Amino acid sequence: MGRLPFEYYLTLSTMRKAIIIGAGPAGLTAALELLRRTDIIPIVIEKSEYMGGISRTVAYRGNRIDIGGHRFFSKSDRVMQWWLDILPMEHRANGSERIAYQGKSRSVETPVKGPDPAQTDSVMLLRRRKSRIFFNRMFFEYPIRLSADTLSKLGLWKAARIGFSYLRAAAFPIRNETNLEQFFINRFGRELYLTFFKSYTEKVWGISCEQISAEWGAQRIKGLSILKTVVHFVRQSLRNNSEIAQKDVETSLIEQFMYPKFGPGQMWEEVARRVKEQGGEIHCGFEASRILTGGDCVRGLEAVNAKTGERRTFEGDFFFSTMPIQELTRALDQPVPEHVREISDGLMYRDFITVGLLVEELKIRDASGAGLIEDNWIYIQEPDVLVGRLQVFNNWSPYMVADPAKVWIGLEYFCFDKDDLWKLDDSRMIELAKGELAKIGIIETSKVMDGCVLRMPKTYPCYFGTYDRFSELQSWIMRFENLFLIGRNGMHKYNNQDHSMLTAMTAVDNLVQGRTDQSNIWAVNTEQEYHETSDEREHDGNRIGSSAIGSRGANAPVAR
Numbered sequence: 001m002g003r004l005p006f007e008y009y010l011t012l013s014t015m016r017k018a019i020i021i022g023a024g025p026a027g028l029t030a031a032l033e034l035l036r037r038t039d040i041i042p043i044v045i046e047k048s049e050y051m052g053g054i055s056r057t058v059a060y061r062g063n064r065i066d067i068g069g070h071r072f073f074s075k076s077d078r079v080m081q082w083w084l085d086i087l088p089m090e091h092r093a094n095g096s097e098r099i100a101y102q103g104k105s106r107s108v109e110t111p112v113k114g115p116d117p118a119q120t121d122s123v124m125l126l127r128r129r130k131s132r133i134f135f136n137r138m139f140f141e142y143p144i145r146l147s148a149d150t151l152s153k154l155g156l157w158k159a160a161r162i163g164f165s166y167l168r169a170a171a172f173p174i175r176n177e178t179n180l181e182q183f184f185i186n187r188f189g190r191e192l193y194l195t196f197f198k199s200y201t202e203k204v205w206g207i208s209c210e211q212i213s214a215e216w217g218a219q220r221i222k223g224l225s226i227l228k229t230v231v232h233f234v235r236q237s238l239r240n241n242s243e244i245a246q247k248d249v250e251t252s253l254i255e256q257f258m259y260p261k262f263g264p265g266q267m268w269e270e271v272a273r274r275v276k277e278q279g280g281e282i283h284c285g286f287e288a289s290r291i292l293t294g295g296d297c298v299r300g301l302e303a304v305n306a307k308t309g310e311r312r313t314f315e316g317d318f319f320f321s322t323m324p325i326q327e328l329t330r331a332l333d334q335p336v337p338e339h340v341r342e343i344s345d346g347l348m349y350r351d352f353i354t355v356g357l358l359v360e361e362l363k364i365r366d367a368s369g370a371g372l373i374e375d376n377w378i379y380i381q382e383p384d385v386l387v388g389r390l391q392v393f394n395n396w397s398p399y400m401v402a403d404p405a406k407v408w409i410g411l412e413y414f415c416f417d418k419d420d421l422w423k424l425d426d427s428r429m430i431e432l433a434k435g436e437l438a439k440i441g442i443i444e445t446s447k448v449m450d451g452c453v454l455r456m457p458k459t460y461p462c463y464f465g466t467y468d469r470f471s472e473l474q475s476w477i478m479r480f481e482n483l484f485l486i487g488r489n490g491m492h493k494y495n496n497q498d499h500s501m502l503t504a505m506t507a508v509d510n511l512v513q514g515r516t517d518q519s520n521i522w523a524v525n526t527e528q529e530y531h532e533t534s535d536e537r538e539h540d541g542n543r544i545g546s547s548a549i550g551s552r553g554a555n556a557p558v559a560r
């Protein structure tokens with residue numbers, strides 16, 4: 001079939017179809033937006049049996065796992081309202097609450113007559129966020145700060161070394177910094193970098209900080225300066241007023257975020273239900289394996305069911321893709337220029353394993369020494385174990401756990417799918433996880449009652465490999481006028497749920513407005529990267545480094 005002008009698709013009035021690859025946040029948002037705002041019928045092709053993609057909730061024997069821990073918070077009112085239209089906010093006495101996240105704050109309505117989570121399932125909870133760093137078998141504040149607490153835990157000698165290397169970095173910065181290691185050292189000093197940044201960042205990304213570009217750090221870690229840090233430290237040191245100090249601590253601890261009663265997947269299962277109810281289709285178990293094109297238009301796709309071997313062809317007028325751009329490029333039925341294929345094949349992804357463990361109790365306790373710790377998650381900075389983060393699902397939502405007397409935790413491992421770790425069978429993976437947590441003193445292995453393993457490929461699109469040439473691939477693919485790349489892996493962009501949703505919403509806006517230029521879709525989350533004024537940023541809870549020194553309340557980026 002020859003090329004059809006884009007206007008052709010815009011003027012068709014009956015039974016126009018949009019084929020959407022993937023039932024994650026981006027794909028499902030696109031589907032619901034199309035149903036709400038156009039006469040285009042969305043047909044979603046999903047290779048798994050689940051709704052929500054990376055943002056799904058996995059149920060295991062009555063307990064629920066959130067892969068990565070998904071906070072619901074957005075700077076975008078449109079996204080916040082969209083979420084609350086699907087799952088209304090739980091009731092609170094005040095009628096509204098101030099919530100904060102990543103150094104930003106906003107208010108959210110908590111209607112007095114809103115649903116009560118004890119009675120209703122369709123409800124969004126408001127949760128407090130707490131996370132700390134576990135290093136040297138001790139807890140440190142997160143983001144790490146040069147506070148008296150930090151210094152006393154590190155000891156006088158280490159603290160002095162950190163101070164000196166800090167001053168040295170300020171006086172003699174590395175000229176022409178090109179890699180992330182140099183970036184960190186220039187901002188924090190070598191000693192602090194080696195203590196808190198290096199091993200965790202490398203655990204998350206699987207390559208040395210020397211192989212990650214400094215530019216990436218510059219994009220993600222804003223506004224940090226040695227001067228600022230030192231001023232903050234001096235202020236802190238001079239501050240004997242414990243009331244003020246306490247106020248600081250409290251402020252950093254009352255970050256809050258929204259969270260569906262049964263985890264993020266509950267949001268996407270409900271959206272999927274509405275898509276079907278309003279006339280859309282969702283075909284699970286079908287993997288898009290071949291993209292059928294005609295000139296500069298996509299006309300259909302072939303999908304195969306891995307279980308039954310059944311092949312189906314889906315034809316449509318518009319195509320939205322959230323599948324990894326690398327796989328999309330490989331699936332195209334027309335020749336791809338050599339340089340474009342090279343860039344696509346060279347893109348890299350980090351994969352993710354969660355080991356869920358049900359335990360009678362943890363060895364570590366809350367401040368009173370009696371109860372469960374309050375952390376939602378803990379960064380495990382210990383270099384002698386592979387585990388990167390520990391989730392405590394009880395603290396995300398008590399409804400994630402079948403028996404509230406038990407503790408339901410998730411150990412997170414970052415790896416490549418070629419690594420031996422990825423290939424370990426479930427029982428050995430569970431043994432590894434139990435052994436590691438026992439080794440660092442968080443549990444006793446005898447208290448573990450059950451366990452399960454989840455492997456999630458391509459969780460992190462990497463900003464290394466051939467990423468520096470990504471724009472060439474992007475502009476070549478954008479020649480397909482009726483194809484919208486949206487979401488996280490769809491655009492190979494470090495998008496959170498809200499960004500992924502905004503890319504889908506913007507694509508539908510363009511259809512509604514007849515706009516053919518897609519640059520506004522690619523601009524989502526880019527402005528934020530470049531214009532954000534917060535001192536630090538964090539993504540998906542993974543840090544690139546504990547950059548919070550010298551500021552408070554906000555989270556650090558680095559690698560997640």
Ligand SMILES: Cc1cc2nc3c(=O)[nH]c(=O)nc-3n(C[C@H](O)[C@H](O)[C@H](O)COP(=O)(O)OP(=O)(O)OC[C@H]3O[C@@H](n4cnc5c(N)ncnc54)[C@H](O)[C@@H]3O)c2cc1C
Binds near residue numbers: 024025324490
């Ligand atoms: C550890 C971690 C923590 C995170 N924490 C947060 C957080 O706190 N807050 C937040 O907002 N975001 C968070 N995120 C980001 C969030 O998970 C993503 O932004 C979001 O899930 C991306 O949505 P998506 O629809 O683009 O892609 P995905 O969620 O990846 O969904 C894509 C879907 O497409 C399907 N698919 C892929 N290929 C094909 C194919 N060929 N054919 C058919 N179907 C296919 C997949 O099975 C999947 O269901 C986190 C991510 C990670 C990894």
